[in-house]
Amino acid sequence: MSENNPKYKSGFAALIGRPNVGKSTLMNRLIGQKIAITSRKPQTTRNRIQTVYTSDEGQIVFVDTPGIHKAKNKLGDYMVNIAEKSLKGVDVVLWLVEPTDYIGAGEQHIIEQLKRVKAPIILVINKVDTVKREQLLGYIDAYRKQLDFAEIVPVSALKGENTDTLIEQIMKYLPYGPAFYDEDTITDQPTRQIVAELVREKVLRSIDEEIPHGVAVVVENMKYTKKMVNIDATIICEKDSHKGIIIGKGGAMLKKIGSLARPEIEDLLEKQVNLQLWVKVKKDWRDSDYLIRNFGYYQKENE
Numbered sequence: 001m002s003e004n005n006p007k008y009k010s011g012f013a014a015l016i017g018r019p020n021v022g023k024s025t026l027m028n029r030l031i032g033q034k035i036a037i038t039s040r041k042p043q044t045t046r047n048r049i050q051t052v053y054t055s056d057e058g059q060i061v062f063v064d065t066p067g068i069h070k071a072k073n074k075l076g077d078y079m080v081n082i083a084e085k086s087l088k089g090v091d092v093v094l095w096l097v098e099p100t101d102y103i104g105a106g107e108q109h110i111i112e113q114l115k116r117v118k119a120p121i122i123l124v125i126n127k128v129d130t131v132k133r134e135q136l137l138g139y140i141d142a143y144r145k146q147l148d149f150a151e152i153v154p155v156s157a158l159k160g161e162n163t164d165t166l167i168e169q170i171m172k173y174l175p176y177g178p179a180f181y182d183e184d185t186i187t188d189q190p191t192r193q194i195v196a197e198l199v200r201e202k203v204l205r206s207i208d209e210e211i212p213h214g215v216a217v218v219v220e221n222m223k224y225t226k227k228m229v230n231i232d233a234t235i236i237c238e239k240d241s242h243k244g245i246i247i248g249k250g251g252a253m254l255k256k257i258g259s260l261a262r263p264e265i266e267d268l269l270e271k272q273v274n275l276q277l278w279v280k281v282k283k284d285w286r287d288s289d290y291l292i293r294n295f296g297y298y299q300k301e302n303e
């Protein structure tokens with residue numbers, strides 16, 4: 001499709017913003033499939049996730065990054081490092097913000113990063129379904145004074161408002177050239193990683209505030225048979241007390257997490273799934289380089 005079309009465009013778009021502004025929700029909406037996990041808790045995304053939007057006009061490779069924030073441990077350092085590296089070597093940067101005219105320290109930190117970026121920057125004001133239209137002009141004006149944006153696009157990732165316009169604006173800034181991925185590709189994430197993240201999302205959504213940041217999920221085994229996929233996954237937490245909460249009374253919470261994750265994993269794999277979950281304690285794993293790498297948080301060698 002792209003090889004014979006001289007007007008075909010393809011390139012990379014980095015999606016950045018503070019934690020919890022809706023980056024993963026927007027990316028899932030744009031590519032039409034759930035790859036990145038979402039929750040109301042900040043710092044949900046931990047790895048740089050590449051997803052692919054392909055149309056007759058061109059191909060956009062979205063680089064979804066962890067939220068840029070002040071790191072509190074080695075895992076936090078890793079996440080911020082990934083986010084900041086993602087700004088280099090892309091064709092366009094999407095800065096996702098919430099609809100407000102208050103530009104706080106977190107936004108100012110990102111603005112300082114963006115001042116060093118050579119690529120065009122599109123300001124994406126998300127969650128516009130939560131404010132009145134007349135308020136929006138004031139918010140746009142407040143941000144316009146901060147940086148020279150190539151475009152400013154208000155959207156609602158949750159409701160899909162104006163996302164077609166956003167795709168058009170991104171395409172405008174991509175170079176001409178053939179697709180990087182075939183048209184069936186939607187992500188470069190290994191299947192095991194997506195399965196682990198879907199389980200982690202259900203943990204995030206099901207348990208108390210203080211636990212989620214200390215949770216990782218590792219898929220130990222994925223065995224395919226003709227009729228189903230047998231999956232063994234381990235939920236890692238930092239304290240014995242957290243383990244008790246994740247398992248729940250009589251195993252009720254663990255059962256709930258499994259029953260919430262299973263249908264989405266089945267949709268992903270297009271097969272029936274037998275999901276077995278286990279819980280292990282690894283104290284202070286977020287400050288261990290070895291365990292961070294072991295649980296899947298590392299960059300490829302050439303990055």
